[in-house]
Each structure stands twice: as structure tokens, then as C-alpha cells.
Amino acid sequence: MVGAVTPEYRALLPGALLAEPYPETRGPVRRTARDWVVDVFLFLFAVAVAVGMAALSFEEGVQEGRTLIDFIVGVLCCVGLWWRRRWPVAICLIVTVAGIWSATSIGAALVAFFTVAVHRRFVVALAVAVVGVATGFLFPLLRPEWGSSSFWVDFAWATIITALVLAWGLVVRARRQLVHSLRDRAHRAESEQQLRVAQARQAERTRIAREMHDVLAHRISLLSLHAGALEFRPDAPPAEVARAAGVIRASAHEALQELREVIGVLREDPAEDAPDRPQPTLADLPGLVDESRLAGMRVRLDRRVDDLGAVPVAVGRNAYRIVQEGLTNARKHAYGSTVDVIVTGAAGDGLSVEVRNPWPVGVPAGPEIPGTGTGIVGLTERATLAGGRLEHGRTPSGDFRLWAWLPWPA
Incomplete structure (x- = not known):
């Protein structure tokens, strides 16, 4: 039905109702001051999660070798977040796949998946979410030492967290689309007013x-x-x-x-x-x-x-x-x-x-x-x-x- 919408009516509808993606990021990204603040905050959040999970692994008695490798993988995933604006899907898939074995990459995986949900279409975000849920299914099987409860409880929590991040990202995306649409309508209205005055x-x-x-x-x-x-x-x-x-x-x-x-x-x-x-x-x-x-x-x-x-x-x-x-x-x-x-x-x-x-x-x-x-x-x-x-x-x-x-x- 989207194809039947006239251009005049299309201009009055928010982008989300027209099933059109928010302008996606392609090529090099020039960060604004606000982007730098957000990126630094999310990077520190991912690093804090990695450090916390590494400290928890020591308390759980996980082998030091495994813990060190896990922490290195988690730090590399956190560093990869600096390129998430340019390649959000690729970075998210890499971090998610690393999360099949690495517990310290959970924070980086959440940040990367949130970026996909904000900057990519719902279908793409849903496909990445399925990969994340599959990761939550495989992680307890490969790392049973992290199991604090039954397998299905851990899998349910992983699914719930993934769904919450997806919903949050969609809300932010819809809000940005609405702001973008209102700003575009305001510019168009101003241009039309100037045209009417000139006419x-x-x-x-x-x-x-x-x-x-x-x-x-x-x-x-x-x-x-x-x-x-x-x-x-x-x-x-x-x-x-x-x-x-x-x-x-x-x-x-x-x-x-x-x-x-x-x-x-x-x-x-x-x-x-x-x-x-x-x-x-x-x-x-x-x-x-x-x-x-x-x-x-x-x-x-x-x-x-x-x-x-x-x-x-x-x-x-x-x-x-x-x-x-x-x-x-x-x-x-x-x-x-x-x-x-x-x-x-x-x-x-x-x-x-x-x-x-x-x-x-x-x-x-x-x-x-x-x-x-x-x-x-x-x-x-x-x-x-x-x-x-x-x-x-x-x-x-x-x-x-x-x-x-x-x-x-x-």
C-alpha cells in the first residue's frame, strides 16, 4: 500500500509508517561533539562490563588461561565499537559471534546490537537479534562453568535482554525518524511559504x-x-x-x-x-x-x-x-x-x-x-x-x- 501513497500525503507521514529506513550511515563518519560523548560513554560501559565479567570469572574459579583469553577477546570487541557507526551490522555480527565463547564481550555485543536497531531497518535488526538469541543458546553449552541456574533460565534471560535492547533501539529510531520528518516538514513549509509570497x-x-x-x-x-x-x-x-x-x-x-x-x-x-x-x-x-x-x-x-x-x-x-x-x-x-x-x-x-x-x-x-x-x-x-x-x-x-x-x- 505504500506505493499508493501520493507524494503530498507521503510528506506528511512519519518515516516509520512508510516502511522506509532512517538515512543509513555509509562510508566514513564525521562524529559531532555529541557523538564523541556518546561513543566514549558506551565504550567505557562495554569495558566496565568486560572488567566486571573478568573479575567474576576469577571468583567462579575459571582457569586463568581461559579468563585471560576471554578478557583479551572482550577488550578487542570493545575497541571494535569505534567502527560501529561505519559498519554497524558487520561489527555486531563479529562481536555476537565472539560472544558464543567470550563472556566479557557481552557489553560490547549489547552496544553493537543497539546501534543496528537504531540505524538499520527492522528486518535487519530482527535478523541480527535471531543471531544474538542463538548465541545465548550456545553460550551455556560451550561455557557450562558460567551456568548459575538451569540452561533454560539462562536462555530465557538472554532472549529477554535481546528483546529489550531491540525494543529500545526501535523506540530511539522511531523518535529520530519523527524528528527528522518534522524538521523536513518545517523546512518544506517554510519553502512553500516563501514560494507563495513570491507568487x-x-x-x-x-x-x-x-x-x-x-x-x-x-x-x-x-x-x-x-x-x-x-x-x-x-x-x-x-x-x-x-x-x-x-x-x-x-x-x-x-x-x-x-x-x-x-x-x-x-x-x-x-x-x-x-x-x-x-x-x-x-x-x-x-x-x-x-x-x-x-x-x-x-x-x-x-x-x-x-x-x-x-x-x-x-x-x-x-x-x-x-x-x-x-x-x-x-x-x-x-x-x-x-x-x-x-x-x-x-x-x-x-x-x-x-x-x-x-x-x-x-x-x-x-x-x-x-x-x-x-x-x-x-x-x-x-x-x-x-x-x-x-x-x-x-x-x-x-x-x-x-x-x-x-x-x-x-
Whole structure:
């Protein structure tokens, strides 16, 4: 069933539940200060057991030759514990096999078996435990002088001690796996949080860049319109030329200011305390229409909403951008035509925005205004994200119609 666990769910489970081993030690081991303390303590424990068993053998009257050989074997097993982190299974098997005859290697065998239970899978630890139990079965047969009670009592104690060491090692292993899993989940959660923050920041930058696209397209189209008028009317009265030049200067200044803002937004590391630029609402729509009229456009505003300021900010901003893009497109493609802007709606019914102008057939050729052709695409995306819809195209009456409906909660 482990193979059926999804990666997302697997990341939330402790390693022990997935039957996966704790990261095993391979190759040379670099001990930490804590590892040195633990290793020294366990080495001294194994040596103390060896010395104690050697002293007990003298009291039991075991031959001095056997006792000396037994003690030498026990000390060698204790020394071998320094390599138990690199080769835990091999060291444990060697010490366990030595324990078939050597009583002084019992401490080293317990330490080595505990290391296997902590750092190796349960199946490996269980197999080594079986070898240890077999050792406990053979030792009384080869060294009967150590038998203080019946054979089966000694064998039972050896089995119990082996089982206790195995259980202790499994508990330590499970705890380490849990700590490792929690630490990994914490790192993953921190990385995911940083990713979410970066995505949110990028989404906000994209949104502001889209806003700036709409604004700059509007400003630059005004600049092009006024510059084209001066180009085609070099004999215009000085007052009209001065007024057009003033509008060009003001529009250029505002375009540069807005371009500076969008560059600041799209910087790699924007200032955290940088204030957001004021966003327009539907209450600013009359000013937008007046600005287009000053540029020479014929715009008729049909406002069927009593209070434009009552429209929610987000809805009003989207409606404003739609009208702004509609006026920009009319300046580009229907120069000199009359543009009708109709705003209707109420709370609970939604807000409808319509920009209509005659299809550009036989209209005077105005100054060419470059464009990317993606304005309508951006408006469609904007309306869709707001929960509304947008339609555009030629009507049966021969007009070009840009219409959008946006939800206006009650």
C-alpha cells in the first residue's frame, strides 16, 4: 500500500509508517561533539562490563588461561565499537559471534546490537537479534562453568535482554525518524511559504503592470493625437497651438511619472514601504471623458447610475479601465467619430459599461497610433477574473460596440 501513497500525503507521514529506513550511515563518519560523548560513554560501559565479567570469572574459579583469553577477546570487541557507526551490522555480527565463547564481550555485543536497531531497518535488526538469541543458546553449552541456574533460565534471560535492547533501539529510531520528518516538514513549509509570497508578489506586479499598460496606452494615444493635430495644422492660431502644446507637455509628464512608477513596481526588490499609487474608481469617469474631449474627441457620456461613488472600488476600477481602453481604441481606429459611453446598473443587478462608436469607414485619417493589439484580450481577462463578461465586435447597425457586465453585490 505504500506505493499508493501520493507524494503530498507521503510528506506528511512519519518515516516509520512508510516502511522506509532512517538515512543509513555509509562510508566514513564525521562524529559531532555529541557523538564523541556518546561513543566514549558506551565504550567505557562495554569495558566496565568486560572488567566486571573478568573479575567474576576469577571468583567462579575459571582457569586463568581461559579468563585471560576471554578478557583479551572482550577488550578487542570493545575497541571494535569505534567502527560501529561505519559498519554497524558487520561489527555486531563479529562481536555476537565472539560472544558464543567470550563472556566479557557481552557489553560490547549489547552496544553493537543497539546501534543496528537504531540505524538499520527492522528486518535487519530482527535478523541480527535471531543471531544474538542463538548465541545465548550456545553460550551455556560451550561455557557450562558460567551456568548459575538451569540452561533454560539462562536462555530465557538472554532472549529477554535481546528483546529489550531491540525494543529500545526501535523506540530511539522511531523518535529520530519523527524528528527528522518534522524538521523536513518545517523546512518544506517554510519553502512553500516563501514560494507563495513570491507568487503573490509576482501576481501583484503583473496586475499593476496591466494597470500601467492601460494608463500608458491612454496617455500616449493622447500625445499622438495632439502631435498629429499640430503636424496637420501648422497654420493653426497661436492660442490653439499653445493649448495643444500644454496638453502634450502635461500628458508627457504624466506618462513619464506613470512609467517611473511601473518600473519601480517591477524592480527585483521593491521598497517595502513604497506607497501604492492611487487607483481610479468609477467616480473618476467624468474626468476621463473631459480629458478625451480636451484632446479633440467627441464623447457623449450617458450616466444612468445616480451615485458613481457608491459603486464598489474594485468594480469601479475595472469599469474605468474598460472605458479607458475603449476610448483609446476609438482614437486609434475611429479618428474623428463620436463615441458614446453608457454606464448603467444598480446594486444587486450588476454594472454594465458600453463604449460605442461608428465603424471606421470613410472617416478622416488621423495620426497613426501604434499598439500591441492585446488591449481587448486584457479587458476580457480582467472582466472574467472579476466574475463578469465582456463582448466586443460590430453590431447590425454598423457600430463597433465594446460592452462589459460586472457583478455589483447588493
